Amino acid sequence: MNIVFMGTPEFAVPSLKKIVEKYNVCAVYTQPDRPKGRGNKVTMSFVKEEALKHDIPVYQPVKIKNDRECIDVLRKINPDFIIVVAFGQILPKEILDIPKMGCINLHASLLPKYRGAAPINWAIINGETKTGNTTMLMDVGLDTGDMLLRSEIEITDTMTAGELHDILMIDGSNLLVETIEKLRNGEVTPQKQNDEDSCYASMLSKDTARINWALSSIEINNLIRGLNPWPIAYTQYENNLMKIYQSEIIDYKTPNKPGTILKVGKSGIEVSTGNGILLVKSIQFPGGKPLRVEEYVKGHEIKEGVILV
Structure with a gap:
């Protein structure tokens, strides 16, 4: 043939x-x-x-x-x-x-x-x-x-x-x-x-990749998985673009405003969402390479209380 x-x-x-x-x-x-x-x-x-x-x-x-x-x-x-x-x-x-x-x-x-x-x-x-x-x-x-x-x-x-x-x-x-x-x-x-x-x-775009923290932790986690390895979901941390490569859902809820950084530790960054908590585990800032949060916080500060947008 x-x-x-x-x-x-x-x-x-x-x-x-x-x-x-x-x-x-x-x-x-x-x-x-x-x-x-x-x-x-x-x-x-x-x-x-x-x-x-x-x-x-x-x-x-x-x-x-x-x-x-x-x-x-x-x-x-x-x-x-x-x-x-x-x-x-x-x-x-x-x-x-x-x-x-x-x-x-x-x-x-x-x-x-x-x-x-x-x-x-x-x-x-x-x-x-x-x-x-x-x-x-x-x-x-x-x-x-x-x-x-x-x-x-x-x-x-x-x-x-x-x-x-x-x-x-x-x-x-x-x-x-x-x-x-x-x-x-x-x-x-x-x-x-x-x-x-x-x-x-539809085709993916930069708008697709921007995280809306008012969504549930499940929806945001799905977005992060669905955009890895490209174009990578992102948010703004104190006017710096922060890409998020890996996350995990935490079951408990919080009254804090969606996008609020609740806790930073070796396991990751706990962020409030519209429904539930998202544990951010791997991130990248401009000029740097993707790192697990555990590695990133050894040389950089991620402040609790900051609201991601």
Whole structure:
């Protein structure tokens, strides 16, 4: 079988590796090289790095729907499948109609829930206890195509978005190969999504990451887990930005104003919330590195009574 793979971030790499092992990958489409990091060094995508290891031709359209050369290449390849994993661009109907057996997309949620850009993060932020991967036949909508296979993953109370990402990344690569095999052998029936059950996982922003201490300790703890390792939840401590990497819920309540630092000790910083206490365990200030509170307070003071905003 001839396959074209479209993907960009680290999440897509195990899927590309699995498909290269089993099938003939004729081309890889990924996002253009872009400046990255403090030095703005132009960097290729994770998927491009992997493709070059296997000497697979790589195409990097700025907007694939407007790139006639890239579309013509697809027509010449005449692939059996186009496989899409976090490519980062919406494919027009013209491209969706090219492969003989369809375009398969791997999405990191239990569709129709959490369509969109950040399903892993929002599943944790919203306090879900399970999520998973879904493969689907793509249509012109955003994650609205007919579902093929799904796999479920438990979200534990302490799991971060980074940890869940790594689990789903491997699980998804296996599900994708299983989907290709079952679809080509007629062993799976596409199932329509129920739009009434859908919700949207919007892109993360700096506003998403700012902690509202009027929320409950459970909600804030979920936010901190869901934004680790990026973009990291933050608050203001005496006009300094304080990022919070790890926290824990404490059951007892307090009449203090939400955001008040109640106690600072080796175990962390106890902060009042709209409902309950949050124990902040790992923090970072500008110019410094992430540290456990136990380490940070050896050389710096965190004052009790200060209100975080």
